[in-house]
Amino acid sequence: MQDSDVIVIGSGIGGLCAAGLLARYGKRVIVCESHTIAGGAAHSFKRRGFEFDSGPSFYCGLTDAQSLNPVKQVLDVLGESLQVISYNPLGHYHFPEGSFPVYSDAEEYRHEVHKITPQGAKEVQRFQERLLGLYEAMKGVPTLALRADWQLLLVLLGRYLPSLGKMLFNLPIIQASVGSVMDATVQDPWVRRLIDLECFLLSGLKAEGTIAPEVAFMLGERSRTAGRSPSRVGVEYPLGGSKAIVNALVRGLQRWGGELRLGCHVEQILVASGKAVGVKLRTSEILKAPVIISNATIWDTYKHLLLPEDLPTAYRQAALDTPAVESFMHLHLGIRAEGLKNLTGHHVVVHDSSQDITTAGNTCMISIPSVWDATLAPEGYHVVHAYTLEPFTGWERNDQYEQKKREKAQSLYRALEQIIPDIRQRVELELIGTPLTHAHYLRRYQGTYGPAIAAGKGMFPGSQTPIKGLYRVGDSTMPGIGVPAAAASGILCANTLVSVSQMLELL
Ligand SMILES: Cc1cc2nc3c(=O)[nH]c(=O)nc-3n(C[C@H](O)[C@H](O)[C@H](O)COP(=O)(O)OP(=O)(O)OC[C@H]3O[C@@H](n4cnc5c(N)ncnc54)[C@H](O)[C@@H]3O)c2cc1C
Known part of the structure; x- marks a missing residue:
């Protein structure tokens, strides 16, 4: 007696993307969200007529069909779209020695750097070329075509062979840190600080700790202006705020028969004979499904939602020891x-x-x-x-x-x-x-931004867990932190749960 085919714990971007896609594939899906508002870190809230984003506000490629943004790919297959406003420059960085407008377009960006350091501008060009080359290679395979098991090869070999060649050519840089790309191209100290700052804004870590594909994606997406009118740039803000993205994902989920339950806190993932069989809600209600996907963080999932004996001791300890950004x-x-x-x-x-x-x-x-x-x-x-x-400590x-x-x-x-x-x-x-507010409303361990897994020192874990039928999505799984990355984690997980032929049909 199952209540659904899949239960998703949490309606963050990763959870909603996995849930929407699985509903699109024909699965019966229930999303249990603890908060009374969907969206997790990306939720919006209203006070006295002011509509606030709780977290993200920087978005690229939400509407362009050429975009690599996985959110756009999920919205497309769910039959949803967004209204956005494009803007440029995408922001201003204010250092004690002066302000710097940050333009989306790579050339305009260099032009501004040139005003501060002409030699630095030349070095930025070499840095951008390396990473934009990787972005070009990444363009050949949409995230929607990826899955997290060996059957990925069947999809790639069957449909994306030429692009696969390009990716293999870029293999060394795919695994590299931005720090190593920077070391090879940029000596200017001002530019190095600028790159560190841009990496920190993305991953919570400086260039040395940030993986190259993450920055390649950001540079590529924000500079997709070629052939478009100057007012149409890759950087966009969704009309209505971040909640517009969340609402579109929820509408998409519901359109394909999925259900979202708000104010529905999951207290425990039920495991029997090494297999996830359902969830127990705070109300003591039990929901049963053969597949459970947790969008809670790695620490919350393994510490609060499972019993210690549900996981191999060493695996559990290693997971709980994952370093966290403040x-x-x-x-x-x-x-x-x-x-x-x-x-x-x-x-x-x-x-x-x-x-x-x-x-x-x-x-x-x-x-x-x-x-x-x-x-x-x-x-x-x-x-x-x-x-x-x-820091959370001390609050x-x-x-x-x-x-x-x-x-x-x-x-x-x-x-x-x-x-x-x-x-x-x-x-x-x-x-x-404060960190306490953040941890409370986002239901995140110590209110963390996400795992501090530095490039070269480890990899974000995939969606599979040692428990059969239990999967994880969100920014403490591959590929990492940020709205596009969390959406990608949802896609990877959902695709892994269906056959290659179902994926190919959707593609
Ligand atoms: C301040 C800030 C600014 C940011 N700015 C940007 C930006 O500009 N651009 C960008 O791309 N990214 C940005 N990010 C990062 C991005 O917002 C996150 O990486 C992403 O939204 C995380 O999504 P997620 O899928 O991991 O889920 P989360 O957002 O962590 O959501 C998980 C959901 O699970 C629910 N949940 C947890 N436990 C339970 C339970 N037991 N029962 C039921 N429900 C549960 C939670 O309530 C929550 O809704 C920002 C983040 C922050 C905090």
Whole structure:
């Protein structure tokens, strides 16, 4: 007596992509989401008329058929689409010595670097060429054609042989870190710091720890301007905010018969004779299915959702020992907008060049999406989201909590003052989030950004687990952190659960 063919724990991007695709393949799918809002790190929430993104706001290739973005590929097969606004420059980086506009197009980007360091601009070109070459090779095989078992070979050999050749040619760089590509091409210290910053924004690690395909994907996707009008660039913001992406995935899931249950916390994955057989909800209800997919993090899945004896001891310990990127301080503000006519949407502020960019509070990310989509704030107002890394350790809801929270938010306010000098006088609504807030609303172990698995020091684990019928998706599985990567993990898992002929039919 099964309740469905597949139960997915969590409606993050990875969970929704796996669930939607499996529903599209004809499986009966139930998604159990603990929160009352779907989307995980990508969910949006509303307070007093302000619509806030809880996390991501930087997106590429959500609407272009030529895009490699796995989210776009999943939306296509689910019959969904998004309305977006393209913008350029994609952001401004503010260093103590000056600001730098970041253009999507590779040539425009170099032009700006040239103003600061002409020699550095030449080196950037060599760096870009190496990584854009890899992006070109990656273009030949859509993520939708991938699966995480040996049958991948059948798909690739049968359908993508020429592209496979290109990929094999790029094999050394596929496995390389961005640091090694940078060492081979860039000596200029300013440019090296710029590359470190861009890697950190993507993976939570600097160039040395970031894998080359991740940055190749980012550079390739954001610079896909060739042959398109200058206003149509690869960088896009979804109208309605991040929730527009989540809603489209949920609609797609439901269109193909899948079910999403909100406020449905899974307490335990039930295992019998080494096989996953169902889940137990917080309400004590039991749902049965032969396949369970956990979108919870590696730490949450193995520590909280399974009993220690369900997993081989050494495997469990190694998984729980996976290093984690820190959590965050968040500042969500509703501000008065008068006089802010030339405000732009994305900023990264580095406070102190003598400190490492990964130091808590030193690098602050700012997103003001209402400059692109005025519906996110009441008329005459903007929504602001600023965040910076902050360790989870040391945070407790005790008597000092409120004061510590205010103190820690100061680095975010100081960053915002560089963009909007009188920001403090403009605040209409203020929400300060700590690592505890992040861990609570995102249901993530220690509120982490994700695993800190450095290139060359390990690989993100795949979707399979030692328990038959139990799979994992999301940003603590291959290929890693970020909305496109989490979507790719969902595709890899879903495809592995169907036959090659079903995949080929969909492709
Ligand atoms: C501040 C911030 C900014 C970011 N900016 C960007 C960006 O600009 N661009 C980009 O591409 N990426 C960005 N990212 C990264 C990206 O948002 C994440 O990597 C991605 O959304 C994670 O998706 P996921 O599939 O791992 O699921 P998660 O987002 O982790 O969602 C997992 C879901 O599972 C649910 N869940 C967990 N346990 C249970 C349980 N026991 N029962 C039921 N449900 C459960 C949770 O409630 C949650 O909804 C950002 C992340 C953060 C935090």
